[in-house]
């Protein structure tokens with residue numbers, strides 16, 4: 025391998041259709057990959073570099089973890105993202121997943137998606153202090169991923185246990201649906217929001233019941249999606265948003281965008297960890313939803329789902 029040889033891989037971002045936060049405790053969830061990707065290019069270098077500057081793994085713990093797992097040092101990494109960071113759209117999992125694939129390609133190692141998903145999951149777990157494998161799985165396997173949904177009928181792609189919880193990840197069929205994402209422009213870190221829910225759940229039986237309820241309605245949502253029942257799926261999304269708000273992970277900006285979208289949508293909810301970040305709306309009138317989101321201070325974009333996972337380019 026010459027010093028100049030470059031290796032590129034990309035992974036899609038994702039949104040969580042149903043089940044964020046409760047999935048951290050092993051409850052069901054569904055995430056769909058979207059047509060906005062994170063791309064990593066790697067090449068040999070005398071010292072570790074990131075986008076032309078010396079790499080500081082204190083600031084970039086995911087990168088530090090993936091480099092260590094792949095016994096990689098003396099690497100220059102160039103990133104190119106179509107995903108806003110800390111926006112609930114899986115940018116850190118897509119970074120870990122695409123970096124892992126690019127490094128494996130550089131070293132001539134096998135590209136095994138289960139290994140990549142496991143590395144990306146553990147990178148999230150270390151960085152956040154607690155995590156589910158939802159983002160890592162969806163950004164790596166692409167299309168639609170259901171976690172702990174025994175009736176979803178899709179092929180199981182991998183499974184993992186950690187910290188007393190177990191997750192089984194399966195492919196899920198994604199019918200033709202139109203989603204609009206509304207980005208609040210507020211960057212929200214996942215770790216503190218996950219910790220907030222943990223504390224609430226640990227000290228309050230009511231919060232624990234809400235986490236269980238999110239798990240239950242997620243299974244109903246998976247069933248509605250399998251039957252192409254968008255009205256029911258939309259209702260469940262909106263219920264999920266209300267439950268997440270009770271858990272304390274929504275905010276005024278998200279609530280405003282959800283409310284404004286509901287006039288033209290089957291349903292709408294925050295997606296990802298909340299506290300800012302993004303919301304999604306399931307709709308047949310994407311232009312009207314985009315206008316409503318813009319009018320209420322958000323940045324809208326229509327996303328395509330059913331896209332492939334990590335890809336060596």
Ligand code: PMV
Pocket residue numbers: 043044045046047048111112113114115148154155156157158159214218295296297298301
């Ligand atoms: O905001 P994101 O993209 O990091 O999504 C976080 C989803 C959570 O369920 C809140 C945490 C997790 O690890 O599953």
